[in-house]
Amino acid sequence: MATNAISIKSDAGLSAALAGDSMSGFEELYRKHYRRVYSICLRMTGNVAEAEDLTQEVFIQLSRKIDSFRGEAAFTTWLHRLTVNQVLMHFRKRSVKSELTTDDGEMPDSIDPDTINPEAMPIIDRIALENAIAQLPPGYRTVFVLHDVEGYEHEEIAKILSCSSGTSKSQLHKARLKLRRLLKQRAEAA
């Protein structure tokens, strides 16, 4: 057989050569999922540097565990769950007080009818919303991001955070009201 031992017919040959330690396959996986993973981290932490560190940590974890998850249908769900857990672990390490177990004394916003200004609507633009989410207290932010941004159900959130789904619901409600107030403040300041 007078053939090259190295296949260079296509890029596939090169990637096959690289596949010795599956790095090229892993890069593909990264390209496919990194933005979602990063977005979850960014919105949960509200901080670019922390989100980048966490994204890095998630994919390193993934590389350690990847072999057991090859071909699994629920991979994306699992990866997002891994991401959320990574962020929560980070909160615990940083000992960020989560308001999930104890109420932090912040009263749910209620509406003073005199300050309502229907002309100020709509209160939302995307950047303002991102900023307001970043300003939420971490406990509120976690539940809000999981439920309203990432689409988790209260039962799932309760499991992830080891709380009751009633707690998850009330945190979400407070988070939404707080966001509303932050957005209104910004709209009025503008």
Place this chain on the structure above:
Amino acid sequence: MVCNQCQEIISDYIDGSLELGEQVRVERHLADCEPCRAVRDDLLQIIHFSQKLPLQSPSGAVWARIQSSIEAERPAGLRFRFKVWIARLRDRHFDMSIPQLAAGALALAILVSVSLLALRRGDPPSADMADGQAGLSTNLLSSTDLQQMEQRINELKETVDQNKVAWTPELRVTFDRSLLYVDQSLIECRRELGNNPADPISQELMLNAYREKMRVLEEFARF
């Protein structure tokens, strides 16, 4: 129902998790209360836009950091890869068609680039990386060996230059391209060895680049 009661459960109302009786009472209140309607509308907007937030991208440095962490964790994998590449270079068959000749040189160029890239990016390879199969020592590239090879290369080059005038254009292009690839590899190896003279992988790649150049010239000297 008063406003406070309404706003207390407005999220549940929006999420559709109220019982029918309560839902009706909220709706009745909303029909008559503009401030509560405003809260509902704001929250609906917040929820709506939150579901549609675009994905964000981290800086490109994140992937580089991930990659080097993973490779640092798997030095064995990296070592194995170098061994495979080097073994492949060494075991290549020598009788090839014209396109295969060029392919061989291109393969070398790719391997040298990729290897040196990985080398710079990853852990500095340890000396045991290459010596398993080849019994290499750090004075892999003794100057007499290099001189001998360079002399042989020059002889072959003369022969080729004499024959070249009679070649077909296709053969000439193939030859020039092959030599270009090999010379690029030699330049890269030389640069790497300039930074890191004792590095066994770079030495091995350099040696292979020389062998490849000799091989290319030997093959083409026959035409």
